[in-house]
Every structure is written in structure tokens, then in C-alpha cells.
Amino acid sequence: MKNKYLKNVSTLKYMPDKCVGCGMCVNVCPHRVFDIKGSKAEIIDKDSCMECGACAKNCPAGAIEVKTGVGCAYAIIMGKLMGTEPTCDCSNGKSGKCC
Amino acid sequence: MVHFSNKNIPQISTQLTFSDVVNSWKARWGINRMSYILTPGLYAVGNPDSNSPVLVTANYKLTVDTLRKELQDLNAWILVLDTKGINVWCAAAKGTFATNELVNRIAEVKLAEVVSHKSIIVPQLGAVGISAHEVLKDSGFKVTYGPVRAKDIKEFINAGMKATKEMRTVQFNMIDRLVLTPLELTAAIKPSIIVLLLLFLLNFIGIKHFGIKDLYAYLGALIAGCVLTPVLLPWIPGRAFAFKGWLLGLIMASLFLPGENLLHDLGYLLVFPAMSAFYAMNFTGASTYTSFSGVIKEMQYAVPSIILSICVGVIIL
Structure with missing residues (x-):
């Protein structure tokens, strides 16, 4: 069964007139x-x-x-608490959790 | 797993030993997880020559284990990037598995002198951090994106570097989700100790009396949010993780209702499902399909609801 997340939230923008049809996005x-x-x-x-x-x-x-970003609630909470951009950096050094 | 043979290029074994298996199990539980790091550089698998394919990967040992065990009977070069012991996808998002690092590593190992072709295979998920056209411009090597999963790499090479739609798609099946639950549980230990200390404190100052029954209900909420929600994820109604967790938490809490008086039961139903919702919401980071915008939207509703529900619940308990 396919996992589906919230609808109509993605910030993805595509400008077809610029596309050269290389197919890299599909890859x-x-x-x-x-x-x-x-x-x-x-x-x-x-x-x-x-x-x-x-x-x-x-x-x-x-x-x-x-607009890229981490889809991680924990990272967003920590970012809010620390006043920094949310990142996966919880694994660097301190707690050793997540990716 | 690494030994030196001719030409001073370290050789990687395609066989996982018993200790490799034990170490990966330990890493799943968060034990010494960050010490499984491989020295970046060029490695050999089998007996590669100047025509052999070059596979790029991260220097997290679990990542290299996953790759090398799929390379039996294959002659290939492995170019290990310095990702600070992080897997390909996460490192690409963090900016360590990146165009710069790849271009510099190609130069440092003098790849152009080792192979006669100008092609490298980068795992597809590395595309988050690597720009194929920039790598070509800066190094002269053409990036071909390989399959998402290492187990498809042989089929990909045999098909003439062609990936099927299946190979290009990230999955998140029940086994994928199940292996992540131990880390969810260990991550929940710290907040759990805080919760239990608070309950103890409330007991101590004598406002409320929390007992062993409440502890069981808490553990139930923890299991609902950290284990059951991840495992049953696509089958639970709703899309937001917090909602899915809350729903399972509600079912779980109803199994632990003390049934002494209505208000007390209501308190249970306000506190414990909200805790499950919180733990389930944190699983967004381990999932493979949630977006930043989506999680922000989910949290706008979930965080205030969780806080309100727990506060009201604790007051009436």
C-alpha cells in the first residue's frame, strides 16, 4: 500500500517553456x-x-x-527552540539520533 | 572488511562477517552509532581494471555494508566520499554528499589515471546533493544515476546502466519501517524520564497520585506512537502522522482506562493519545515521503492540540 502524505502543500514549481526534455528529473x-x-x-x-x-x-x-527542507518534526521543533534553521544535525555529536 | 592488495588500493570484501551483522544491529539500537566510519577514498571490489565501473558511496559503514554485499562476483571501483559517517540520502540533504566533495575526491584519487572511461555511477538518492551537469563541467566525469537500492545494482549494470521505474522509486514497506522502531524507542527514553520525573514530583507534593496503572498506560501510549503507528502506517486512516498516532493512542488508552469515575477516564483519553500523537509525529523524520511544507502544516494543528490536550488532561486527572 502506498504511503500518502498531506495534499496541496509542495512548493514545487516547474516552468515547461525552459524544459529541454533531458529526462533528468524523471531519473x-x-x-x-x-x-x-x-x-x-x-x-x-x-x-x-x-x-x-x-x-x-x-x-x-x-x-x-x-523550497527544500527536512520533513522532520523533531528537527523543526529543535530549530524553533534553538532559533536555527531546522536540519538533520541532531546526529552530529550531541544526541546521536535520527539520520 | 578492508585489506591491501596490489597497487596499494584497499580491497573491500563482499562478504559480511558475523561481527558486521552484530554491529549493524547495535547501530539500529543507537549503540556507538556514529563510530562506524570508513576512510574516504578509492577501494577495489574483485579485480577491477581500467574498464571497470566506478560506484560512488558514503562513508557510513552500514551504507558500505549494504552496497558491498550486493557486489559478489563483480569487478568494480568504489569511490567513498567523506560524509562524516552519514548515509547517502541524509548526507546529500546535509550537503556532505555533494558536488564539491565528489569533484575533489575524483581529483584526489586521480580517478582519470585509474580508469580509461569517463563515467561514474552515483546512487540516485545522492542526486539531492549532487548536480550531474556541474560534476561533468568540473571533473569531466559523466554521472549516471544508479538505482535507489543497492540490491538492484547488478541488474542495473547488466541492463546497460538502465534503471526500471521500480528501481527509481523509494519504498517504505513494513520491514523498512519496523527496523526504524528501536531507534524511535531509544529516542523516547529522554522525554519519558522527564515525564516520569514530573509525575513523581506531582506525587511528592501530593496534588495528584500517580501509580503503576498510570505507568502502564504511559508505556501503552509509547508503544502506540513509537512502534504500532510506524509499523501500521499506511493502513491507519488519515494522512498526518500525529493524527494516525492519536487514533492508535486512543484505542490503546481505552484498553487502560481505570473506570473508577468518568472524569478520571476523560483525563486518560486527553493525556495518553496526545502523547502517542507526539511520538508518531516525530516519526516524520524517519519516513521517506514527508515534505518540509507538509510537516510544517501538520505541526500547525498538531502541536497546539497536543499541548492543550495534555494540559487539560493532567488538570482533570
Whole structure:
């Protein structure tokens, strides 16, 4: 059974007029958000986007934008408490938890 | 797992020993988890030559174990990046499994002198931190993204570096979720001690009396949030993790109701499911499909609800 998270939240933005149809976004997306239709990419499942940013980073045409961040409640709480950006850094040194 | 052979390039074994298995089990429970680090650099698997494929990976020992056990009967080069002992996906998100590190490591091991081709295989999840077109521009090596899972690597190579849609998709099946639950439990020890100390304090100053029954209910809430919610995740109604945890917590708490008076029972139902919701919400970080925007939205509703529910519940208990 497929895991589904909240709908209509992803910050993924795609500008088809810039797309060169290389298919890199299809290759790197871990949740099949993109597909190639004809000579261009198309978003086929935006709600599965986890904002990892792999597509934007590997788009040679700069046709994709997404605000990346960690989808981790613990990191967000710690970020709020410490007044820093939420990161996975809870594993560096101190507590040794999470990834 | 590493020994030196000819040409002074360290050799990686494709066999996991008993102690490798024990160590990975310990790491799952958080024991010495951060000490499983491999020296970055170039390693050999089998008897690679200048035509052999180059596989890029992270220097977390569990990551290298997962990769090397899939490489039996294969001749390949392994380029281990310095990710500070973090796995590929998380390191890519943190910026250690990155374009810069890859380009520098290619230069440092003089990869262009070791292989005659200009191709490297980077695990797909590394794409979060690596820009293939920039690597090509800065190093001359063409990045081919390999499958998400190491177990597909042989099939990928045999198919002429082609990945199927299945190989490209991250899964999060019941086994994947189950192996993460021990770390969820160990992570919950600290907040649990704080909760128990607070209860003890309330007992001590004599406002309320918490006993062993309450402790059982607490442990039930902990199991509901840290173990049952992760394991049953896709089958529990709702999408928000906190809601899923709250629902299971409600069922769990109802099993522990003291049934002495209605108000006391209501207190139970306000406190314990909310605790389960909190622990379940923290599993978002271990999951493979939650987005930052999604978790922010979930927390906007969940955090105030959890706090309110616990506070009101403790007052009427």
C-alpha cells in the first residue's frame, strides 16, 4: 500500500517553456512526480513530492524550483527552540539520533 | 572488511562477517552509532581494471555494508566520499554528499589515471546533493544515476546502466519501517524520564497520585506512537502522522482506562493519545515521503492540540 502524505502543500514549481526534455528529473525523483510526455517533462503527481530538491539540482535548464527542507518534526521543533534553521544535525555529536 | 592488495588500493570484501551483522544491529539500537566510519577514498571490489565501473558511496559503514554485499562476483571501483559517517540520502540533504566533495575526491584519487572511461555511477538518492551537469563541467566525469537500492545494482549494470521505474522509486514497506522502531524507542527514553520525573514530583507534593496503572498506560501510549503507528502506517486512516498516532493512542488508552469515575477516564483519553500523537509525529523524520511544507502544516494543528490536550488532561486527572 502506498504511503500518502498531506495534499496541496509542495512548493514545487516547474516552468515547461525552459524544459529541454533531458529526462533528468524523471531519473532522480524518488516518488515519480515527473514523467516525459512528448519532448518535455510534466508533473504527474505533485502531492507525492517530498521537496528533496534532486530534480531542481539536476535540471541543466533551470526549469524547476522547489523550497527544500527536512520533513522532520523533531528537527523543526529543535530549530524553533534553538532559533536555527531546522536540519538533520541532531546526529552530529550531541544526541546521536535520527539520520 | 578492508585489506591491501596490489597497487596499494584497499580491497573491500563482499562478504559480511558475523561481527558486521552484530554491529549493524547495535547501530539500529543507537549503540556507538556514529563510530562506524570508513576512510574516504578509492577501494577495489574483485579485480577491477581500467574498464571497470566506478560506484560512488558514503562513508557510513552500514551504507558500505549494504552496497558491498550486493557486489559478489563483480569487478568494480568504489569511490567513498567523506560524509562524516552519514548515509547517502541524509548526507546529500546535509550537503556532505555533494558536488564539491565528489569533484575533489575524483581529483584526489586521480580517478582519470585509474580508469580509461569517463563515467561514474552515483546512487540516485545522492542526486539531492549532487548536480550531474556541474560534476561533468568540473571533473569531466559523466554521472549516471544508479538505482535507489543497492540490491538492484547488478541488474542495473547488466541492463546497460538502465534503471526500471521500480528501481527509481523509494519504498517504505513494513520491514523498512519496523527496523526504524528501536531507534524511535531509544529516542523516547529522554522525554519519558522527564515525564516520569514530573509525575513523581506531582506525587511528592501530593496534588495528584500517580501509580503503576498510570505507568502502564504511559508505556501503552509509547508503544502506540513509537512502534504500532510506524509499523501500521499506511493502513491507519488519515494522512498526518500525529493524527494516525492519536487514533492508535486512543484505542490503546481505552484498553487502560481505570473506570473508577468518568472524569478520571476523560483525563486518560486527553493525556495518553496526545502523547502517542507526539511520538508518531516525530516519526516524520524517519519516513521517506514527508515534505518540509507538509510537516510544517501538520505541526500547525498538531502541536497546539497536543499541548492543550495534555494540559487539560493532567488538570482533570
